Amino acid sequence: MNNVSLSLGSGGKVSFNFIKNEILKRFSNPILDALGDGANISENLVVTTDNFTVYPEFFEGGNIGILAMSGMINDLASMAARPIFMTMGLVIEEGYGYENLTEILDDMKVLAERYNVKLICGDTKVVEKGKMEGIHISMTGIGTRMVGYKLPLKEYSVGDRIILTGSLGLHTISVLKAKKAIEFQGSVCSDVAPLFDIVDALISEGIKPKFIRDVTRGGFSAVVNELSYLGGMRIEIDESYVPEDPMVKAICDIYGFDIYSLACEGRMVIVVSEEESEKAVSVLKNINVSKNSAVVGEITDLGKPLVILKTAFGGKTILDMPLGEILPRIC
Amino acid sequence: MNLEIFKDKELIRKSFQALKNRVKKFNNIRIMEFCGTHTHNIFQYGFRESFLPNLRFIAGPGCPVCVTSEEDLAEVKYLFDNFDLGVIAYGDLLRVPLQGKSLMDFRAEGRSVEVVYSAIDSIRIAESNKDKQWVFLGVGFETTMPATAAAIIMAEKKGIKNLSFLSFHKNTKAILKALSTFEKLYADGVMLPGHVSAVTGYNYFKDIEMFHLPAVVVGFEPLDIIAGINELLNMIEAGENGIRSAYPRAVKEEGNPKMLKAMEDSFYKKDAPWRGIGIVPEGGFEIKDQYSFYNARVKYRIPQNLPVQKSSGCKCGEVLIGRIEPGECPLFKKICTPENPIGPCMVSHEGTCLAYYKWAEIIS
Amino acid sequence: MCLAIPMKVINILDDFCTVELNGVTKTCFIGFLDEKPGEGDYLLVHAGMAIKKLDLQETEEILKELSTLIEGELNES
Numbered sequence: 001m002n003n004v005s006l007s008l009g010s011g012g013k014v015s016f017n018f019i020k021n022e023i024l025k026r027f028s029n030p031i032l033d034a035l036g037d038g039a040n041i042s043e044n045l046v047v048t049t050d051n052f053t054v055y056p057e058f059f060e061g062g063n064i065g066i067l068a069m070s071g072m073i074n075d076l077a078s079m080a081a082r083p084i085f086m087t088m089g090l091v092i093e094e095g096y097g098y099e100n101l102t103e104i105l106d107d108m109k110v111l112a113e114r115y116n117v118k119l120i121c122g123d124t125k126v127v128e129k130g131k132m133e134g135i136h137i138s139m140t141g142i143g144t145r146m147v148g149y150k151l152p153l154k155e156y157s158v159g160d161r162i163i164l165t166g167s168l169g170l171h172t173i174s175v176l177k178a179k180k181a182i183e184f185q186g187s188v189c190s191d192v193a194p195l196f197d198i199v200d201a202l203i204s205e206g207i208k209p210k211f212i213r214d215v216t217r218g219g220f221s222a223v224v225n226e227l228s229y230l231g232g233m234r235i236e237i238d239e240s241y242v243p244e245d246p247m248v249k250a251i252c253d254i255y256g257f258d259i260y261s262l263a264c265e266g267r268m269v270i271v272v273s274e275e276e277s278e279k280a281v282s283v284l285k286n287i288n289v290s291k292n293s294a295v296v297g298e299i300t301d302l303g304k305p306l307v308i309l310k311t312a313f314g315g316k317t318i319l320d321m322p323l324g325e326i327l328p329r330i331c
Numbered sequence: 332m333n334l335e336i337f338k339d340k341e342l343i344r345k346s347f348q349a350l351k352n353r354v355k356k357f358n359n360i361r362i363m364e365f366c367g368t369h370t371h372n373i374f375q376y377g378f379r380e381s382f383l384p385n386l387r388f389i390a391g392p393g394c395p396v397c398v399t400s401e402e403d404l405a406e407v408k409y410l411f412d413n414f415d416l417g418v419i420a421y422g423d424l425l426r427v428p429l430q431g432k433s434l435m436d437f438r439a440e441g442r443s444v445e446v447v448y449s450a451i452d453s454i455r456i457a458e459s460n461k462d463k464q465w466v467f468l469g470v471g472f473e474t475t476m477p478a479t480a481a482a483i484i485m486a487e488k489k490g491i492k493n494l495s496f497l498s499f500h501k502n503t504k505a506i507l508k509a510l511s512t513f514e515k516l517y518a519d520g521v522m523l524p525g526h527v528s529a530v531t532g533y534n535y536f537k538d539i540e541m542f543h544l545p546a547v548v549v550g551f552e553p554l555d556i557i558a559g560i561n562e563l564l565n566m567i568e569a570g571e572n573g574i575r576s577a578y579p580r581a582v583k584e585e586g587n588p589k590m591l592k593a594m595e596d597s598f599y600k601k602d603a604p605w606r607g608i609g610i611v612p613e614g615g616f617e618i619k620d621q622y623s624f625y626n627a628r629v630k631y632r633i634p635q636n637l638p639v640q641k642s643s644g645c646k647c648g649e650v651l652i653g654r655i656e657p658g659e660c661p662l663f664k665k666i667c668t669p670e671n672p673i674g675p676c677m678v679s680h681e682g683t684c685l686a687y688y689k690w691a692e693i694i695s
Numbered sequence: 696m697c698l699a700i701p702m703k704v705i706n707i708l709d710d711f712c713t714v715e716l717n718g719v720t721k722t723c724f725i726g727f728l729d730e731k732p733g734e735g736d737y738l739l740v741h742a743g744m745a746i747k748k749l750d751l752q753e754t755e756e757i758l759k760e761l762s763t764l765i766e767g768e769l770n771e772s
Contacts, residue, residue: 003439182448185713185720240340250717254740255448256422256698313344313553315377318689325435327422328448330475330742331367331394331697333751334701334737336758346761349768368698421742449743451724471742474697477727478742526697529739529747551699558757561764577760579753581739587747590727 007324011218012261014324016226035230037078037213038141040150045142048075052137057104059178061170061189062265064137065104069111070265072141073194074214078268080151080199081143083115088122089138094129101135115196117141146203152211156231160210161277162297163270165198165290166191167245168220169252169262172326182255182328188247191266198268198290205283211271215264218322221307222261223269224297225321228305237297237319240312256329260309261322274298337552346557351381353564360386361653362563363516365503366524367394367679368551374686376553386560389518389653390676390683392506392608395471395499396423397675397682400604403499405637406628407468408432410497414631416464417443419453424470427678428671431640450478454485457494466627469498473535474526476500476616477590480597483618483625495627500616502600503527507538509611510652517653520563521546525555525578532586533574543572550578597622607647607674642666647674650683657684664688699741701749704732712745714738 007014024033031039038048050071057064068088076083088108092101112119174190176182195214202209211230213223220242228235244259252259266289272280277295284293300308309319336342354360364370370390373379379388392398404427410416418434425434425446438444443463445456453467469479479496486494503524510516521544523536528548539546545566549559559577566575576582596619603615618626627633645667646660657663657676667673669685676684702714702723710726724744725732732738738745 003436005435005439007435181446183721186718246717247719250719253700254702254716254719254721309377311375311377312340313347313376315347315381317374317377317379320689323426325425327425327446329423329698330421330448330471331371331396331423334749334754336754342761345765345769349761349765352768353764366697449724451743472697474699474741474746477746478724478744481724481726481744524697526699526739526741526746529699554757554761557764558760561760577757579756580749580751581747587727587729589729590746593727 010324011216011222011263012322012324015218016321034152035226036152037075038081040079040145044145046076046079046081046145047140047142048072048079049140050075050138052139054175055133056178057100057134059190060174060187062192063104063107064135065108066111067192067265068137068139069108070192070194071216072139073111073115073117073196076141076143077196077199078151078212078214079143079145080147080203080209080212081145082200083117083141083143083196085120085142086112086117087140088119090122090124091132091136092124092126093132093134094126096135104135111194115194146200147208151209152213152230154231156210156233156271156299156302157273158299158302159274160271160299161274161295162224162235162237162299163272163277163280163284163293164220164242164296165195165268165270165284165293166266167243167248167292168215168264168267169248169259170245171265172262173248173251176326182251184251186247188251191264193266193289195266195268195289198284198287201283201287202270202280205279207272207276207280207283209270209272211269213269215267215269217263219261219263220269221258221319221322224307224319225305227269227271228307231299232303232305233299234301234304234306234308235297236300236308236310238310241294241296243292243294257326258322260319261326337554343553343557346554350557350561353561354382354386357385357564357567359384360520360564360567361389361518362386362520362522362560363389363391363518363653364522365391365393366522366527367397368526369522369524369549369556370394370679370682372551373556376556378556379686390651390679390686392510392605392651392675393503393524394675394679394682395475395501396421396427397679398501398605398608399424399427399470399499400606401639401641402604402637405639406497406633407434409633409637410466410627410631411437411442414464416466417445417460419445419447419456419465419467421470422446424468450482451485453482453494454489454491457486457491461493463493465494467494467496469496469500472501472503472524472527473530473594476594476598477530480593483597483622484593486625487622495625495630496618497627498598498616498618500598501603501605502614502616504535504538505600505611505614506605506608507536509608509614511538511541516542516544518544519567520544522559522563523548523574525550525582528578528582528586530586530590532584533576533582534584535586536574540573545572546574548574548576548578548582550581606678607645607676608651609648642673645674647676647684650676657687660684697741699739699746701737702740704734704736704738707732707734714740
């Protein structure tokens with residue numbers, strides 16, 4: 001008998017295969033098959049859905065509520081949509097601290113107000129103590145599209161630029177530390193943040209992004225591999241331009257983590273045409289959450305999906321879909 | 332002098348370019364890296380394909396997790412099947428197929444599987460979960476064994492009763508000797524493992540002299556690997572054999588005596604199975620009798636010769652010595668795939684077979 | 696086989712010490728080092744234990760070799 005392993009939900013190869021072999025096989029339809037972060041359900045309405053199960057639910061730099069709001073907003077932003085409504089499902093373990101719950105809700109309210117999203121319905125369940133741990137949140141977001149075309153595009157051109165809006169891995173490291181799965185002294189804050197503003201800014205500056213995706217589970221590797229698969233194209237990433245956080249880098253060195261597989265919750269990968277790339281980066285650099293944006297790669301060939309990583313000193317390697325769960329290694 | 336210079340991208344870029352130019356003057360050089368971390372870094376730094384066709388790398392038997400055998404893993408399965416206990420392991424081991432299942436699969440079934448960064452962490456786990464019995468899976472070569480030795484010694488000192496150790500530790504000196512029973516190494520030079528050598532000293536690998544090949548102890552930074560290859564080319568050019576260290580800041584002739592003693596005090600050598608290679612005389616380490624209370628094999632009376640399922644026909648041994656290329660193995664791509672790896676060369680994320688599997692289309 | 700990285704000693708407590716890299720600090724077992732390290736020394740850390748104190752004097756040689764390689768190969772072409 002097979003059992004579901006953690007890898008199935010970790011955004012890597014196993015998740016991807018599960019979606020392909022089990023979900024698409026059963027539920028395939030043109031909206032779903034686009035495999036966007038959300039669905040274009042009409043000319044201008046976009047719907048996204050996501051579950052948040054992070055444990056522990058409080059970590060340096062955020063909590064599960066901020067994560068849920070940001071995740072919902074970022075999924076909509078990835079479809080170039082402005083959030084308008086949301087629904088919220090809460091599943092809470094019996095005995096859960098009431099003050100923790102209200103703190104999480106307070107933080108969500110601040111973001112809902114800041115981004116003008118209305119909660120229109122919701123559901124709350126409490127499960128017996130020990131049947132789950134802490135609190136889980138499921139969110140559905142509804143937004144209106146800000147551009148006249150549907151994202152993500154399927155068509156790309158050689159020379160299109162890949163932009164990354166900041167350093168990688170802060171979220172995973174912050175959560176692993178909160179979990180005590182890794183131990184070190186030093187402050188590493190999750191990058192969790194809503195990224196609507198950066199998409200809004202790009203679009204109001206007249207830039208036409210071809211692909212926007214927030215980097216979550218599976219990390220940068222998963223996003224660029226999905227992009228490569230989506231457009232059937234070869235992408236080359238130049239490691240020397242990838243923004244790097246020195247502490248995350250050190251932790252990756254110590255534990256043998258692959259930085260490209262670590263999750264972020266406040267970073268976007270954006271594809272724009274070569275002509276627009278310079279302007280796009282300068283717009284992004286003016287916004288705090290994307291101030292370290294850089295062009296990190298480009299589409300070099302159409303026809304076959306492949307992601308190549310050019311190392312800082314001229315070597316080349318394959319950037320593969322991550323395997324799943326982030327594990328420390330000794331060799 | 333500090334170590335920052337090893338991160339100097341401009342120096343790395345120039346050295347790499349210079350080495351590429353130099354390699355062009357050589358024909359069909361084959362360099363075997365003994366150590367899995369070399370394999371990993373050579374891949375990660377993008378070196379693997381950079382020197383083709385003049386120089387190619389052959390990944391030797393140097394990943395202790397990949398060579399953990401079906402027989403070893405059958406013991407873990409036996410423990411899970413017969414006892415209600417938790418297992419503590421290094422993250423590397425979680426995905427390794429273990430008689431049809433992996434540790435991840437066992438965890439998914441609700442078994443306790445704790446991942447640690449150090450063997451020493453197993454003490455903390457045992458102390459804070461006293462109502463449960465724990466078994467630490469000791470994988471690794473001579474570099475990693477001292478941590479297991481330290482944990483065993485600490486466990487005894489603290490009188491911990493709910494922790495034992497299953498040693499799958501492997502002996503790198505023995506595998507070198509075993510490889511010599513093949514008629515030769517199909518390589519022009521060997522990169523010796525920097526971190527095993529840091530513990531043992533490079534004299535430990537003196538047996539390599541029987542291959543009449545140049546051998547260089549190499550570190551792990553890009554500059555170390557570049558310098559190591561360069562040194563091997565120097566030796567190849569001059570027709571010199573023997574061992575040199577291109578990693579002298581960590582490795583000299585003699586190793587770390589205290590660690591060697593701790594290992595000797597707690598382990599003895601025994602014949603042991605290596606995945607894809609078979610029984611290697613003195614190829615493994617077992618916990619000494621004085622610590623038998625901490626030896627899971629004794630504590631749980633694990634039977635010898637547990638039944639194991641094994642695919643026959645795996646030619647990893649020959650891939651490891653460079654006699655054949657992965658494509659010449661009858662299982663390659665047919666039965667043995669990244670999702671269902673048979674031998675260590677496919678288990679390892681950067682093993683030779685997996686690398687060929689991934690790169691085949693790009694190379695051609 | 697063995698992922699080990701150099702970390703700098705910032706504090707010593709008996710059989711353990713605190714080591715640092717890029718602002719990240721960790722505890723590391725030093726009970727098996729043949730000589731006790733001092734603050735500022737670099738240790739090679741593997742699986743939570745120091746396996747060797749690095750001899751920084753010994754980096755000169757390798758850098759000299761590399762500059763010979765660069766001179767020889769990059770000026771030629």
